[in-house]
Amino acid sequence: MKVDRRDFLKISGAMVAGMAVGTLGFDLKPVQSHAQMLKTRYAKETTTICCYCGVGCGALVHTSKKGDGRIINIEGDPDHVINRGALCSKGAGLKGLAENTNRLLTPMYRAPFSDKWEEVSWDWAIDRIAQRVKKTRDATFIKTNATGQLVNRTEAIASVGSAAFDNEECWIYQALMRALGLVYIEHQARLCHSSTVPALAETYGRGAMTNHFIDMKNSDCILVMGSNAAETHPISFKWVTEAQRNGATLVSVDPRFTRTSSKADIYAPVRSGSDIAFLGGMIHYILQNSLFQTEYVLHYTNAAFILNPEYKFEKGLFAGFDPKTRSYDKSKWAFQLDADGKPKRDMSLKDPLCVFNQLKKHYSRYDLKTVSSVTGTSEADLLAVYKAFAATGKPDKAGTILYAMGWTQHTVGVQIIRTMAIIQLLLGNVGIAGGGVNALRGESNVQGSTDHGLLFHIWPGYVGVPTAKFQKLEDVLKRRPQSKDPLSLNWWQNEPKYIVSYLKAMFGETATAENEFGYPWMPKLDDGKSYSWLDLFDQMYQRTIKGLFAWGMNPACSGANANKVRKALCNLDWMVNVNLFDNETGSFWKGPGMKPTNIGTEVFMLPACVSVEKEGSITNSGRWMQWRYAGPKPLGNSRPDGDIILELGLKLKEIYQKDGGVFLDPIVNLKWDYRTGHQFDSHKVAKIINGTFTRDIKIGDTEYKAGKQVPTFALLQADGSTACGCWIYSGSYTDAGNMSARRKTDDAANQIGLYPEFAWAWPVNRRILYNRASVDLKGQPSCAKRWVIKWENGKWVGDVPDGPAPPLADADGKPNPNGKHPFIMTLHGFGQLFGPGLNDGPFPEHYEAMECPIEKNPLSDQLHSPTMPIYSTDADRFAATCDPKYPYVCSTYRVSEHWQTGLMTRPQPWLLELQPQVFVEMSEELAALKHIQNGERVIVSTARGSMEATAIVTKRFKPMKIAGTLVYPIGLPYNFGWRWPASGTEESANVLTPFAGDSNTRIPETKTFMANVSKK
């Protein structure tokens, strides 16, 4: 008897319908057994924040109260306002990170030239590491530099790490490293968003994501470009989807059709490395069609400022270029000042030298035809994107941008972001709900680790690390320029308070006015010298660096030109590698092509515990500081990073005190009382990060007692009466309690999803930066239905206003002399269309990547960025322009299922099941050309290295017409490495990428380079 399945279903349905109630016909007993108890019913429940990307999703951890005390379940926290219970594949598998048989559970030691690991005790490891640090430091300490300036530093020890720390761990780690005199202090942030910080700071005043995740729902047009948010920040799509369901247009611009593109209303392909041309074309389109917001542009940006007549742009170069030094004399880019020293403004915008007209002139070359030939995007697609986004240049419309590494990791990374930042100013999209520039940070605490200064160039709170020219404390306290405009708040004029309070936090009572609060103890950089990631590994390759801390990082896979990095590791005397799992960095000496018996590096591999096994805070991409609690105890012999850092500091203090050594002051005076009992106490550090009064003082009419918490940074002092680890976190842990642990789910009066009492956001719990630009001169919102702040009855209501001053005008429109310009962190108080402070130009200009597929730049005579740094060891090999050996434009990226180098996800079976192998994606056209079958293993190669990958032949990549020739894009994820999976066959795509960096931040250019792909 034949019947088809579909009919069978219908038959069964008919039967049941006809059977009616009560004739189910079988015993109901088995059903009863399903009214069962949940496995989590008797477990301890704690909340945590996911440890992967920067969205900051909440999760519930259920830990057994009996037996082994381990985790039974981790699932999304339905009461968390960002994710509302949702989690991506990585978050949903968090239990698989903690309860994982691959974890490192005991300290390991690899002796020089040995071919094996040995298990060692914590005491032995910490003691021996401290001895190694002391020996190297003392032998290499530099009291004075070549010009005789006091610098008190060592250049022979370097540190990379870590955005995987909690905030409190970040802070004590930077304190220890700086007390030791390190200047090579770097971490993930250099590689991910180092270009964001100067780009946004130059344009708006601060370097952070302006809005936050929930706020995306308020947008009318969401442009995702230089990001694949649906895959890399999956839960951001909760709010992107909500915006779409409210009628927003989602635009995806990407060389490859991604999971983000799959949900987009408009998708436009773009050649990797041509983003400035694409966005410059949008500026041209906006100006040509007068789609900007006139009032906003006139009053809140520097459009009306008048440039110095020496300013010019010719043949791809700005005024002031010196080809010998490959640098600009930026004095040529200055604004004209009036007799009072204020910038001259032409409110009629008629002066040809005003910023607005120069902007127009600069981008007049970026017409559709030229832009299309540079980007490979069709003119129709360009127009569709421009039209959709420029439509938000109206007071009642909001457009936002989500971007990430697709923009940051270029030799012109800073300027790509600047281009979009300019567009957002023109359209009046900065400071408003559903607007802003959303720099999506890819690590759960990379915002916090940047805030806490784990970079060579910044102390906590974005206070620039002093260079040698600031020999005295008084020199550095005077370094910030003062504005002559009474309407400019110029917040950075408060920097002296933050510097002195930081030094007080570092050295406690030993920091006094007499000893310049310990300022001479802090290491100084040489003026004009870079100590960034690329320089660090370049120096290591050249054998000047002897010791390395690789803490919560995996540079053997994450660094550009990984083969160079791996060779550099062979030149070290010692390395301390701290991680959850054995990784390609710690075990570099037995990696591909390595001969252990030739490698003298002594390696200590220390097991850190997982985030759910310790307590502390992390800061998400939207600047929300959130507290996490400990579920189970650390597994095996693993320890919280905080305990490892503290123990190491205590041991160093002990041996320096006992045995003496070079320049003891910063080490013995370092304040280091962050234990309760024998354990690291994150609350104690969180309190000093917030700031504490060190003595009784009276500010205004209010008295503050010694030992009390500082309520906000407005009360910090430059006289030593306050100690504060990171001024922007002032207000996070006050006498009212730990603000980051708050969980209230009530929205603010404006009902735009600010949730002001859920967690805490820096600065001063402000959820939308620059919100003073969301109102008109009278303080009334430009968009009434999703207002952020408004001036009502003599005060601001809504979000915490960006600066407390009243509006610029009163209700009658009369100027208020107490008002302030809205961009309080810039010198003059304006959003900067013209940015005179960057190294590679005041306006963004398209230059080709270090390796590129065209011989001539269609936009100017200058092919590459004229100011980009050049590295030239024998390992720094580059493809020639249009090199036939490497004909395809290659990008690296991430998959949703693995995180960063994959070190935390590749050892997890559930995630490896989803993405088991490195792959290379290519168009059907290229595959046909190369006779490559979908799913076969192929070889990808560049001038630096080659690797095997599985071919994914897809419709999602298409060949592009660039300047008349057909260019084939390819791409591969960098989430793999030889250590995991155990097969050892999957490599990091960074063996292919070039050691080329941005002119401002030296972020490596890993998003565009030239490669070949061929059959195995």
Add this chain to the structure above:
Amino acid sequence: MDKAFLIDTTLCTACRGCQVACKQWHDLPAEITKNRGTYENPADLSFNTYKLVRMRETVVDNRLYWLFFPEQCRHCISPPCQDTAGEPGAIYTDPATGAVLYSAETRFLKADDIIASCPYHIPRKSEDGTLAKCDMCNDRVHNGLLPACVQSCPTGAMTFGDRDKVRKLADQRIAEVRKKFPKAVLVDPDDVRVIYLTPFDPKLSFEHAVADSGPIDLTRHLALRKMTRPFTSVIEGILNS
């Protein structure tokens, strides 16, 4: 109250949170996989994989689409597998939720018959012949929690609730989606408790998205059993037609 899912595939981003959340809650082991020239993995449902996001690249009207389909048991209103088994200790429906549940006793059934009976190609057997598939997280549902997959979903592609409400929601949603995708369909909405919404012909999203209309062998034994039930005339009527 009888429960149901609405899975609006037009909102799915294939983040695969659901796929891992399912394994996490059920403590299911990972499978050893390899890249087969696609992101989709494992290659198929199995005794240890109840939920699998299918991914299909397709061009419709000159436009590229990447369609995602989080595949799982449909918890049929009248489950053929249950009928085929005829063993309430092995396969049964929880009247409280509508979950179609498999017990360890499925190992005594003819596994291949059960598998063949499924119009959606869902059940999978272990080496000893025990059958497994999605259990609607019945333990969670009885305790007032959402199924693990639904809770993990960021975009609202999956919703879960009382069947009558979900059925109405499905109608509202399809009306909304048809503004963007005029050919969108609800798949077998009145036969199943897991109602899929696809933007085009469901088969473009996944081969087994819609109830299979391929021929199966309705064995003599099975036919006989059906005859003994009420309304055999209805069956006969259809079979003879």
